[in-house]
Amino acid sequence: MGRGKVELKRIENPTNRQVTFSKRRDGLFKKSIELSILCDAEVALLVFSPSGKVYNFSSHDMDRTIRKYRNEKGLSDGARTIEVWKNEMDEMKKTIDTLETQHKHLAGEDISALGMNELKQLERQLRIGVDRVRSKKWRLLSENISVLKRNHKTLQEENSVLQKKIKLHELLNEANENSRLDSSDNVTQRFIPDGQPQSSLNMKLGFPSN
DSSP: OOOOOOOOOOOOSHHHHHHHHHHHHHHHHHHHHHHHHHHOOOOEEEEEOTTSOEEEEESSOHHHHHHHHHHHTTOOOHHHHHHHHHHHHHHHHHHHHHHHHHHHHHTTOSOTTOOHHHHHHHHHHHHHHHHHHHHHHHHHHHHHHHHHHHHHHHHHHHHHHHHHHHHHHHHHHHHHHHHHHHHHHHHHHHTSOTTOOHHHHHHHHTOOOO
């Protein structure tokens, strides 16, 4: 028969409780050692007895493992965190001051205390900066000129198409006018009696004589 299910609850008898604590503690430490050896795991174990006595096991350095755990969980020491923040703020302030000083030097300000080497370095930086500005300016100018040329070509093509449309419209109007005049002459000739001059008929019809 298998063992029956043991109900987990606090052992009231102090002697039995101490015996059980010792047995279970030793078993827990044994399992921790096996886990660290068999699986190459980093194990740290802390056990406090009911009386407050501490028992511990660590496969590596206990302090290092605890720091690693606290960092992993975001539980870094508060005093250390404040110190780190303060150092970072000081470094950032130094960087800002350095950048502000460099900016003033590049603008030609506060350079009276600079030595010859520092002035040469500043001059070299300015020359490099000017070359970069010129290069960027010419590149932008070249791009703008290319865009203007493309726009000019497009306008020329559109203007050419428009001129052709206007010319075609004028030719159509001229052709229509000629066709109308020809039709009018044919009608007039149809009503002119044989032998009567064209000018006489025009006067009768109210048309100007040629």
